[in-house]
Amino acid sequence: MxxxxxxxxxxxxxxxxxxxxxxxxxxxxxxxxxxxxxxxxxxxxxxxxxxxxxxxxxxxxxTRAGIFQALLDDSERELQQHVLSGPPPLGPGAPPIERLIAYGRARVAWLFRNRDVARFTLDGRQPIPGPAQAPASQIHIQVLLREMSLPGVNLGLLAVQLTAALDGPLLLYLSAGTLTAGRDDAERELGAAWQNLVERVCRP
The missing domain is CATH 1.10.10.60 (Homeodomain-like)
Known part of the structure; x- marks a missing residue:
């Protein structure tokens, strides 16, 4: 890869x-x-x-969808800034697994805040809300994985898989029913599911 x-x-x-x-x-x-x-x-x-x-x-x-994509990109830069220079565990200074957990929780919260904007980035030309993974997210996750002791693991593929777990289409699918009923509960549950995933995959 x-x-x-x-x-x-x-x-x-x-x-x-x-x-x-x-x-x-x-x-x-x-x-x-x-x-x-x-x-x-x-x-x-x-x-x-x-x-x-x-x-x-x-x-x-x-296109009209391009307006919403630009809004989404602009908002994501704020999240990236917190990752690069904010306080730990999201920013530098915490162990990599704690940073990875914090990043997933922060990205889930970011997706919820931008859920309506994310929906309007789809302009009808996509067959489904497809795998538009954020390159910065994948890069950051791979950096953190490289700082862990994970012998025998293809870190590139694992980074792709973990990035997919935080991808916008997840919320676009789920939010139509379950998530709109109780946003705070759904956000907590998705954040907890991310932490469970990371701890099972990345802890020795």
């Missing part, structure tokens, strides 16, 4: 005007979501509300 690089790449540098437009569009999109929900966040409405041209919006996002 091909090795994944063991570092997260910083975002590509943007021109100042492009970065300013991106921030304005994302801030406006979040405001529109809070005011009227995801059904009313369209390309045309975002262009009108932001005061930027339709061409700017279409070049930035390409």
């Amino acid at each position: 091909t090795e994944v690089p063991l570092s997260w790449e910083p975002p590509r540098p943007e021109r100042a005007d492009a970065a300013r437009n991106r921030r304005q569009l994302l801030d406006t999109a979040r405001l529109m979501l809070a005011e009227a929900g995801p059904d009313n966040l369209t390309m045309d409405a975002l262009a009108e509300r932001s005061g930027l041209g339709k061409g700017t919006v279409f070049r930035r996002f390409r």
